Amino acid sequence: MTMAIDALTTLLGAAGLITNPADLSRYAADASVQGPDMPLAVLRPKTTDEASKAVAICAQAGIPMVPQGGRTGLSGGAVPPAGAVVISTERMSGVIAVNTQAMTLTAWAGTPLQVVQEAARAQGLDYPVDIGARGSATIGGTVATNAGGIRVLRHGMTRRHVLGLEIVLPDGAVLSRMRGLVKDNAGYDLCQPFIGSEGTLGLITQVMVQLCPDEPFSALALLSLRDHAAALDCLVAARSRFGDRLSAFEGMWPDYLDAVCTTWSLVPAPFATPGFAVLLELRARADAQLDGFQDWLGELMEAGLVDDGIVARSHDEERRLWALREAVGEVDAQLGPHISFDLSVAVDQLGQFCHACDRKLRGVQAAGQVIKVGHLGDGNVHILVAHDGSDASVTAISRSVYCVLREYNGSVTAEHGVGRSKRDWLTACRDPVEMIALRRQKQIWDPKSLMNPHSILDLRASNTATLIRQPHRSA
Amino acid sequence: MTMAIDALTTLLGAAGLITNPADLSRYAADASVQGPDMPLAVLRPKTTDEASKAVAICAQAGIPMVPQGGRTGLSGGAVPPAGAVVISTERMSGVIAVNTQAMTLTAWAGTPLQVVQEAARAQGLDYPVDIGARGSATIGGTVATNAGGIRVLRHGMTRRHVLGLEIVLPDGAVLSRMRGLVKDNAGYDLCQPFIGSEGTLGLITQVMVQLCPDEPFSALALLSLRDHAAALDCLVAARSRFGDRLSAFEGMWPDYLDAVCTTWSLVPAPFATPGFAVLLELRARADAQLDGFQDWLGELMEAGLVDDGIVARSHDEERRLWALREAVGEVDAQLGPHISFDLSVAVDQLGQFCHACDRKLRGVQAAGQVIKVGHLGDGNVHILVAHDGSDASVTAISRSVYCVLREYNGSVTAEHGVGRSKRDWLTACRDPVEMIALRRQKQIWDPKSLMNPHSILDLRASNTATLIRQPHRSA
Known part of the structure; x- marks a missing residue:
């Protein structure tokens, strides 16, 4: 040592x-x-x-x-x-190159996400992965965690944008995939295992991402609707009308609006009548491509799908509307002891799933206030559940929520990752064959389990002797 | 037995x-x-x-x-x-479900790609992976080969659209990832290893894909330009003007136009003056989003970037313009003995790379007619090289082309896959650490090498004893 x-x-x-x-x-x-x-x-x-x-x-x-x-x-x-x-990676920081013809950007892993975004925009391009922590989060960290955020609906997770990686493997060998090829089927894609691996398979040192044309024009509306079912209908209608101009579709449950606007008065209540709220954003390369937005909203209101709505008329007003959604950070800070779940189910199941969680949690004595907000267009909800701070409460609440999650075939983590805090709940969304495959994936790259050994899996705690040699399911 | x-x-x-x-x-x-x-x-x-x-x-x-x-x-x-x-998989065929709210489609692996596309379109949605063999190619096969095609520029390869897989592993165990979650960071993504694995890691039995909103409106132009450099400038200009309305940007080198229009008279010559040709397609959900296309082309011509152009005014005219590009199949059939290369380099390097290949091949006695056509927006070119049919000629020509490819850091296969025919040339685009990693990837899933054992890698022909235990590069 x-x-x-x-x-x-x-x-x-x-x-x-x-x-x-x-x-x-x-x-x-x-x-x-x-x-x-x-x-x-x-x-x-x-x-x-x-x-x-x-x-x-x-x-x-x-x-x-x-x-x-x-x-x-x-x-x-x-x-x-x-x-x-x-x-x-804090000293391995900085953008190395932006290629405007190939629309690629190469950076050291420790470069803050925001620096990457700004370097792209300086060339009229965009790196569309965006999260609240953009000023501190590094591009390497976002790749290692396959970061999501508010624009996944339009642009997908980080995985979609990674064109190349340089990785130091757990024994010190350097695996370099930095050729910048859009199309490369010359054997297995060796970047993929490392994206979302949370540092358990190697250390990412450089990243090459595919940029896309910037979409500087936006239209934003905050809508009040009856419930999640109405919001889902609205999502389908928006996609049908605007296709992939639709760039965000964020859902706020009544318990969230109540917490933000009433309990903590963080943002004024946007609507007189409480209900379900949606932030709907369009983005485009030309203003004309957003034409008809107001008329379309009018049609939805006449049809009774939307109860009320506010359309932003300036960037300032856009920021004010986003503030309602972004207040989740402040809620997180003020709520006291709580669990912050990061769950996903199939997009069309999200409403029923949340309903089932509410019902279940009402029977859990340890569960206090429940607050739900999320990326409705991706089937991803963040559920905050207050408790008394005891380990027993954490376990009781987690067990209840993950029990419902399993019924709905969901994931214990949509975008935040497993890390150490969700490791012991992985089996709520992974069957035995999957667990074996996950362990095997770890063992290929890190046979001595030296790289972030307590995250995602703990190989030393599990019997991994019979990995692939499972009998088939029906046996 | x-x-x-x-x-x-x-x-x-x-x-x-x-x-x-x-x-x-x-x-x-x-x-x-x-x-x-x-x-x-x-x-x-x-x-x-x-x-x-x-x-x-x-x-x-x-x-x-x-x-x-x-x-x-x-x-x-x-x-x-x-x-x-x-x-x-020919008896495991048929669409199992289309979910219009979640925009997902589930099908048996043996379902023809065209059947998947049609089932999506029947719901006003689209499965945007498209290749010439759509009537016979199966959805499982396109996943196993990570199929590309003409719309990769806009929609990416097949990998981007796969939401779930069911796979029979080489020992018969069933790995099922069919939850239909858009966001799932609960450990390593177990679909990824199988996408593009060409049947070497398991048998895909079911596929779930993410659909997207259909874009039924299109605009198409065939342009005549000086050379690849002018075409690249045109690509950058098109992206800058239309963003991701740009759905195809196909390049045809003068030798291709000559073969199609003169040697075999498959399609009438579109332009009086021979040059480099580009098929440029826009797609959108509303006709108005394609406004300004003609004016923009006029500006390019005035600026001297484009020499001549034909804009399709009907679907029939679109088909006629596409026929020029699709004649590659007929060229393939009529050329006699030839190698069909499927190469990719960084998007901005493609012109110089083709030039270098031409120069190199002029010095190779075995090389006959050279014909170049490809997906210019993806850095992917198909180079057809005629020869006398002898193994020696195949080797001499391949060695020359792959030698140039290595200098340009390209891939020996952009979209067709390695299979058996490119296996022995893999090292032209994979360094020793990568080769070790590829072999290790195969060994995890198929330790006895029973699944398609002669494709991509031949484990029995290689020493795989020292996989991860490589000294780091600088040692």
């Missing part, structure tokens, strides 16, 4: 290695949790070569490693366990 | 098993090659359960299996080697 730290000191220098306890503590946390364990050290390589050599030193010494980007994760996936080092 | 065939006969019945030599021969070919070896038998399961049990029987008997869809492949990837059985 001491020999490894000595070798790392020589390799990385004073700027590249943090061992002072006072400086280590912020590397023990993400945006959801302050971990109980300090890392042994924080490695801050500046080049791929340094990263590769640092990983090789740790691998040879058997030291667990936790890759870390902007620490904006919400599942504890970048929080180091006891005895691990953190490998931070 | 006999015991296995007996067990398969009992399991699948007379309709489910072909062993008559006269009936076997068509299962020994794909669209590119008639294999020299007849399969031992063709298994035609009708359900996932039958497929699972059939695979388990073969696995236990150590019989290699080759999954087969519509046999429209162009790389020999579905052609069985000696001693293997074919597992055909």
